[in-house]
Amino acid sequence: MNTMMTLCPVCGERLAVIRLHCRACQTAIEGQFDPGPLGRLATEQLAFVETFVRCEGKLNRMERELGLSYPTLRSRLTDVIRQMGYPVGPEPPVLSEDERTRVLDLLAAGEIDSAEAMRRLEGEAA
Numbered sequence: 358m359n360t361m362m363t364l365c366p367v368c369g370e371r372l373a374v375i376r377l378h379c380r381a382c383q384t385a386i387e388g389q390f391d392p393g394p395l396g397r398l399a400t401e402q403l404a405f406v407e408t409f410v411r412c413e414g415k416l417n418r419m420e421r422e423l424g425l426s427y428p429t430l431r432s433r434l435t436d437v438i439r440q441m442g443y444p445v446g447p448e449p450p451v452l453s454e455d456e457r458t459r460v461l462d463l464l465a466a467g468e469i470d471s472a473e474a475m476r477r478l479e480g481e482a483a
Contacts, residue, residue, distance in 0.1 A: 360403075363396045371397060394441035402437050409434070427451060452478065 365372055374390040398406065412418035416430045423430070428451050438445050452460070457478065464474040 360400065361392070361396075362400075363392060363403075364399055394443075397440050397442065398437060399440075402433075402440060405433050405437060452480065 361374075362372055364370065374392055374396075375387060377386045377390065378384070395403070395406070408419055408422065412422060416427055416434070419425070419430050420427055425433075431451070435445050460469075460474050460477045463469045464471065469477070
């Protein structure tokens with residue numbers, strides 16, 4: 358069975374679902390049905406959401422599975438959230454790998470405590 362298209366391949370607008378059919382009893386129901394927020398997503402965005410769920414919402418697991426950087430994944434997640442019609446909060450600051458490593462090294466050396474490490478990892482100034 359083919360995946361349901363949600364966006365028009367010609368103009369990109371949302372497609373309306375107008376007929377539902379039961380393969381078991383052959384009942385058909387016609388009308389206008391809203392496929393919901395997930396129905397607003399493009400095929401690639403749906404694939405992203407499936408991977409997100411499979412990885413239990415952990416972007417670090419998605420980094421390994423998809424071979425994409427955290428900022429790229431975060432950007433795609435933001436696009437999905439917007440496409441579903443939800444507001445997006447301010448972008449979290451993204452530390453470089455070197456900055457993250459530096460904070461973790463300071464923590465391991467006992468130069469900062471775990472609360473300070475978390476504060477720095479979340480992007481607050483030192």
